[in-house]
């Protein structure tokens with residue numbers, strides 16, 4: 116299968132890998148070799164990658180895996196996967212592969228090389244000679260021939276070491292609770308049953324187990340003490356199987372004649388650590404984890420894992436996944452079309468029965484029955500996986516739903532789904548099909564029981580309303596549904612479908628076609644599925660009429676026949692259309708079925724997303740309601756302010772009126788009597804008369820010299836200011852009232868709209884309106900964001916008023932209004 120993707124999948128190689136394997140990847144993948152990444156750097160870039168290729172240095176922790184949103188495979192170019200959190204990878208559905216045999220020869224040879232070096236003191240004699248010395252008597256060694264090599268872990272490396280050691284004339288015994296006695300015997304290895312027995316016999320002790328709970332610290336002080344004085348030990352497996360401190364003590368005490376170590380608890384060892392002191396010990400022969408470091412081994416492991424990476428990214432199964440079952444390629448090939456079929460069965464089940472009372476997952480116990488040729492395939496794990504994937508994909512968010520062969524069982528367990536796979540070899544069961552798969556959902560009453568012994572899919576014993584059965588086969592590679600509930604069908608579960616259950620009477624197709632046509636929905640194909648005749652024999656005739664408005668006129672006593680209409684349509688149907696269809700006479704049930712990429716979508720949006728949006732919408736409504744309440748409080752405050760401003764305005768108006776009256780009065784005084792003039796003069800002297808207009812008028816009458824000019828100018832300015840303030844106040848009161856009104860109106864509308872949208876969201880039959888709500892929410896959020904930005908700029912356009920303050924510019928005297936918005 117070609118690697119279909121807009122951009123090519125990316126492979127991260129943070130360690131030195133042989134180019135032979137990487138060359139295989141380069142033609143279809145983007146290979147990034149990034150040696151020397153720190154843990155933080157790895158964490159930052161890992162989300163971009165589809166595959167990660169490592170050796171023993173890079174630590175693939177749970178944190179790294181959780182961050183690796185696109186990662187499908189961790190490939191270990193070697194044997195040990197102790198630097199990978201395999202459990203977490205399994206949870207996340209990330210396949211971990213290794214190269215189980217690519218470097219075993221190298222590791223075994225290295226073990227022998229270290230043993231011989233240690234026995235013959237090669238490293239120190241070599242160093243002495245290079246140092247210009249000739250110390251023959253100092254470097255007297257021991258022979259290995261005739262000595263006992265004791266092996267812990269008789270796996271691939273252990274067994275190879277055993278064979279090589281046999282060739283050197285050694286006696287070999289081994290401890291491995293899981294080793295095959297036959298295999299051990301064939302290599303002339305004596306299996307011992309206890310560690311003390313093994314330790315007591317060893318001249319040379321070597322360990323070849325993985326680092327797991329039972330082997331961590333396996334050889335510590337007590338075990339070393341059980342070795343013969345002068346014994347020698349080797350570790351080319353994993354640091355941590357030997358207690359390094361105890362080993363150092365045993366060397367220093369002279370109890371051990373030597374230790375040859377290739378692997379350490381921390382690599383490279385920290386300065387001053389037990390490992391570092393062990394390395395420095397004169398009787399320790401050490402190498403920096405070189406067991407697999409041969410040209411040949413590196414080529415092998417690199418090619419091995421790169422091939423597997425390609426397989427996984429192309430959707431095939433790898434040959435040596437650490438956290439997935441082994442499936443033979445020929446079996447996998449046979450299964451592949453059925454993998455698609457079973458996924459479709461699962462998805463169809465969830466979608467078709469979701470509308471039924473109790474919902475899709477009210478039944479969580481399924482029988483998955485294989486009949487015909489398929490029944491002879493033993494390893495059907497891919498089909499089990501496909502079922503879990505199919506069942507869950509319509510009701511889960513795709514982002515979190517990486518279900519594959521690695522984690523299917525775990526996911527099923529977590530979701531409480533139980534599947535009983537049954538292989539039926541009865542030829543009568545699958546009639547004309549070479550292979551048939553049937554999914555039966557058990558009624559709740561039997562949910563906890565085990566599957567029936569025989570693969571009886573006739574369901575004669577199950578009442579027809581409870582028959583949640585879907586069967587299918589493959590025509591070539593094409594999945595075909597052959598039964599849906601009580602109906603004998605024959606349709607390809609491809610694209611978007613509309614399944615319509617109706618009374619089998621004339622005109623139904625026309626009615627449905629008409630309604631869909633009015634909505635612009637195009638019908639690509641149509642199939643009719645009658646009630647299975649085989650099942651009808653078991654059925655109680657349905658004589659009672661439905662009471663839900665779907666009455667079909669039927670002669671008394673006549674059997675109401677039902678049928679399924681399966682329509683292939685070119686788009687999803689909105690909820691109001693399905694509702695309209697369901698209202699039609701004789702239509703019993705309408706169920707849209709969406710293909711994989713849309714099953715969990717509402718117009719392309721994941722359903723979980725929909726639920727999230729619903730929660731978001733409810734939260735937005737709440738926030739908006741709170742905001743509205745706050746706004747109303749602010750509005751009350753503003754209204755009080757406006758009232759007080761109005762009071763001030765009225766006072767100013769009175770004051771102004773009084774001043775004007777006074778002026779008119781004084782103006783009139785120009786024509787008054789002499790006594791009055793003298794009184795006026797006196798008032799002017801005292802500055803108690805307000806004579807702004809009079810002053811101007813009276814100047815022309817030669818009275819200027821007698822008037823207090825400063826007082827007059829002050830009064831003139833007071834009247835001017837008061838007049839301006841009155842005008843501003845009027846304007847401000849009007850503007851505030853308007854802004855408040857608009858703001859309240861808009862907020863109220865927002866809340867009402869969101870509440871309305873929520874009602875729509877809460878109605879599961881109107882899921883398609885979700886999109887518009889989601890869009891509305893997005894718009895609302897954008898509006899809010901823009902509003903927030905604008906408010907900081909003091910714009911008048913946002914209508915969510917929080918507070919207003921006004922002030923006058925000291926220089927130009929113009930009025931400024933500062934408004935804060937929600």
Ligand SMILES: NC(=O)C1=CN([C@@H]2O[C@H](COP(=O)(O)OP(=O)(O)OC[C@H]3O[C@@H](n4cnc5c(N)ncnc54)[C@H](O)[C@@H]3O)[C@@H](O)[C@H]2O)C=CC1
Nearest residue numbers: 195222268269270271272291293323324325329352406407
């Ligand atoms: N230093 C290096 O560069 C290399 C190191 N290795 C390491 O060598 C070790 C062995 O590798 P393989 O032989 O390929 O693995 P393997 O899986 O073929 O063999 C391991 C054997 O250990 C046995 N075992 C497990 N727990 C045991 C216990 N508690 N007591 C006794 N036996 C136990 C298993 O039954 C199995 O037979 C691994 O840790 C691997 O990582 C492998 C290659 C290179």
Ligand SMILES: O=C(O)C(=O)COP(=O)(O)O
Nearest residue numbers: 170171192193194195407
């Ligand atoms: O294969 C193994 O288990 C090894 O230890 C080899 O490690 P390496 O790939 O050389 O870092």
